[in-house]
Amino acid sequence: MTAVFALATSLLWGLADFGGGLLTKRIPALTVVVVSQILATGVLGAIVVATAAWHEAGPQLWFAAAAGVVGPVAMLCFYRALALGPMGVVSPLGSLGVAVPVGVGLMIGERPGLLQVAGILVAVAGVVLAGGPQLRGAPVQRQAILLTLVAAFGFGSVMALIAEASTTVTGLFLALFVQRVTNVVVGGTALYASVRRGGRALPEDGGWQAIRTSLPALGFVGLADVAANGTYAMAAGYGPVTVAAVLASLYPVITAVAARGFLKERLRMVQAAGAGLALFGTLLLAAG
Numbered sequence: 001m002t003a004v005f006a007l008a009t010s011l012l013w014g015l016a017d018f019g020g021g022l023l024t025k026r027i028p029a030l031t032v033v034v035v036s037q038i039l040a041t042g043v044l045g046a047i048v049v050a051t052a053a054w055h056e057a058g059p060q061l062w063f064a065a066a067a068g069v070v071g072p073v074a075m076l077c078f079y080r081a082l083a084l085g086p087m088g089v090v091s092p093l094g095s096l097g098v099a100v101p102v103g104v105g106l107m108i109g110e111r112p113g114l115l116q117v118a119g120i121l122v123a124v125a126g127v128v129l130a131g132g133p134q135l136r137g138a139p140v141q142r143q144a145i146l147l148t149l150v151a152a153f154g155f156g157s158v159m160a161l162i163a164e165a166s167t168t169v170t171g172l173f174l175a176l177f178v179q180r181v182t183n184v185v186v187g188g189t190a191l192y193a194s195v196r197r198g199g200r201a202l203p204e205d206g207g208w209q210a211i212r213t214s215l216p217a218l219g220f221v222g223l224a225d226v227a228a229n230g231t232y233a234m235a236a237g238y239g240p241v242t243v244a245a246v247l248a249s250l251y252p253v254i255t256a257v258a259a260r261g262f263l264k265e266r267l268r269m270v271q272a273a274g275a276g277l278a279l280f281g282t283l284l285l286a287a288g
Contacts, residue, residue, distance in 0.1 A: 005235035006247035007282070012228035014254020018262075019221045021255070023214060027203050029079045030194055032218065033072060034187040035211065040222030041180040048177045056171035060164065064175035067161040067229075068182025074154025076190060077147045084144035094148055095127045098249040100156025101163065105241030112242050115284055120246045123281025127252055129274025159245060162229050163236035172233055176226055246281070253278045 023032045048054060078094055102120070112120065165175035195201050203210040211218075228248075235244035253275045260266070 002235050002238040002240070002244050003247055003282075005231045005238065006244045007250070009228045009232040009235060009248035010250040011254055012224045012231065013248070013251035015258060016221050016224035016228065017251060017255045018258040019217055019224070023217055023221065024079070026205065026210065027214060028200050030076070030187065030191045030199075031201050031211070032221070033075055034184060034191050035215075036218045036222030036225070037180055037183045037187060038222075039215070039219040040226045041177065041184055043219075043223060044173065044177040044180055044226060047173050051170050051173060053170040053174040053177075056166065056168060056174050058171075060166060060171075061175060061178050063161045064165040064178040065182050067158045067165065068179040069186055070154045070161065071158045071179070072183055072187040072190065074151045074158065077154065078151035081144045081147035081151060084147070094152050094155065095124075095249055095252055096149075097152035097154070097156030097159070098124060098127075098245050100153060101159045101236070101245035102242050104160045105245065108241075110240045110242050112240065116243060119281045119284030120242065121281070122284060123246050123250065123278050126274045126276070126278030126281055127249055129270050129277060156245075158229075159232060159236075159248065162233050163241065163244075166233065167237070172230055175233075176230055179229065180226065250278050250282065 020032055020036070074097075081094075162175065162179065165179070166172040191201055202208060206213075228251075232244065232248045235248060238244075256275065
């Protein structure tokens with residue numbers, strides 16, 4: 001079950017990243033983050049009310065609130081790093097956040113077998129290569145590297161925090177709701193500050209109408225991200241975290257495949273090799 005839920009996480013995160021990437025081509029990135037999370041918060045709020053999940057409230061919700069603070073900060077750092085580029089360096093480095101939950105798993109006493117260790121190493125290498133690393137070309141700004149590493153640490157921290165936020169299904173609904181409310185507050189504050197500094201909240205082409213017509217896609221991105229957090233928490237609950245975290249981090253492969261299927265983008269040889277290594281690493285983990 002760990003492998004099933006973790007691979008579902010990769011699928012959902014990969015599709016959410018693909019959809020978010022498309023939306024940010026015509027809508028400011030901060031607006032995509034805030035609106036998608038508002039829509040997801042509304043759905044989660046209805047679920048919390050329907051399941052009476054508020055009865056599960058407890059100190060563990062602080063983990064969810066912390067994930068809600070760290071997530072938007074990591075995403076903003078990642079978008080900024082992508083703007084500084086090159087994407088061929090930023091994208092693969094962003095996947096290194098898997099080291100955080102894997103490290104947590106090792107600290108709490110998990111000891112994967114030899115076959116699982118091999119699977120982890122192969123899968124992580126595959127994820128990095130699937131991002132299409134740029135091995136030569138334009139120099140990379142130090143700021144881009146620093147922002148990417150901060151984002152990677154943030155992404156990994158969210159995985160570790162949300163795994164600790166609940167122990168029951170209804171409690172997970174409440175934890176995800178708290179996380180999303182915090183996301184909206186933090187992201188909304190950042191959007192407000194950006195507008196005050198002269199940034200844009202609405203697309204130049206279409207304004208509010210462009211936002212309204214994009215609501216279904218924004219809702220999909222927000223809900224896919226929520227569902228991914230949920231499936232990861234369940235995967236980590238079944239354990240071990242070291243395996244769940246690596247399998248859940250295969251989402252760059254899904255994003256690359258989605259771009260190939262929907263946008264007809266051709267995979268570079270290094271990306272195809274990375275996808276193959278990620279699949280082989282997954283098989284090793286499952287066999288272990």
